[in-house]
Amino acid sequence: MGASPARRNGTPAPCVRDTGRVTVVGHVRHAPGRTVAGRHHSWGNVMSASLSHPSPAGTGPGSVPKPPHSLAERRGWAWAGIVTALGGLVAFVASTPLYPFEDSDLIDNARMVDRLDGPAMWWVFVLQVTFTATALAAVVFGAGLRRRLDRQSPAGSLVPATAYLGMLLVGVMSLVGSGMGTELFHNLRMSDKTDPDTIIADFADINTYGWVWSGLLLTAAALVVAAFRQGAVSRWIGVVSLIFGFLLLVTQLTPFQYMALFVGVPYLLILGAGFAFGRGRAIE
Known part of the structure; x- marks a missing residue:
């Protein structure tokens, strides 16, 4: 029962x-x-x-695959933009002692050379080193900017390459200025054996070629498109690029192309700081 x-x-x-x-x-x-x-x-x-001994994730039936590991974006390239801007500022400061002339001296190159004292040669050396460092930093910043835009812009877009080529032109002109510094340094070192007309011509060259940052026009235009048409960068970067791009255009449409350095220094300082301290993105 x-x-x-x-x-x-x-x-x-x-x-x-x-x-x-x-x-x-x-x-x-x-x-x-x-x-x-x-x-x-x-x-x-x-x-x-x-x-007690489950299959490794992503290898057995019914297993859950691991999510892809994201790395924080490295920002050394953005700091290179800041270095480029500071290099332009140092170039301007180092050029100031190289113009001790009075208006009455401008008609006689020999008199202008006599105005140059011993330290002038070393200020030229500072310019040479500064332009070299500026050129290298400009290329690194351009390469990093291209990589950043490549990840955010549509496939096949010309924006990343255009932004990079603009910075590459800045680097090229800075190297030209560095080369002129080398020539002027040796001419000043042997000023008693060098034609004064040659020395003064070198002064005009070193204070022109290295300052022509016209390539920034391409970079600014590319960032305007990236900001307002593609959404690849923040809109405030597009606004800043539009303003400074216009100022750069003015310098290139007038006989004051060397003034591009004065526009480029604050522009690159803002860009470099924005990318260096702004919100980072994960590397996909």
Whole structure:
């Protein structure tokens, strides 16, 4: 009377076994004098082993793949833009002692050379080193800007390459200024053996070529398109680029192309700081 319905009907009674990791429920068939439960015990061990040693993520059936690992964007290239701007500022400061002339001296190159003292040669050397560092930093900034725009601009866009080529032109003109510095340094070192007309001509060149940052027009135009048409950079960068791009255009449409350095220094300082301290993006 006390037997369960399953026992009375000959149905195997449910056997509940706790393996320590998973509870196994099965049916065992009772025979006279023994219980057949070994098979269920082995199956429970298999289940326990599979749960205690799961398949590596992303390799087994039903596994969950690991999300891609994102890296913070490196910003050294943005600091190169700041270095470029500071290089232009140093070039302007170093050029100031190289103009000790009075209006009455301008008609006689020999008199102008006599106005130059010993330190003038070393100020020229400072200019040479500054223009070289500025050129290298400009190219690095342009390369980093291109990489940044490549990830954000539509495929096949000319914006990244245009922005880079603008900075490349800045680097080229800075290297030209550096070369003129080398020439002027040696002419001043041997001023007693050098034609004064040659020395003064070199002064005009070093204060012109290295300052013609006309290539920034391309970079500014590219960033305007990237900001307002593609959404590849912040809109405030587009506004800044539009303003400074217009000022750069004015310097190039007038006989004051060397004034591009005065426009380019604050522009690159703002751009470099914006990319260096602005919100970073993950590298995809």
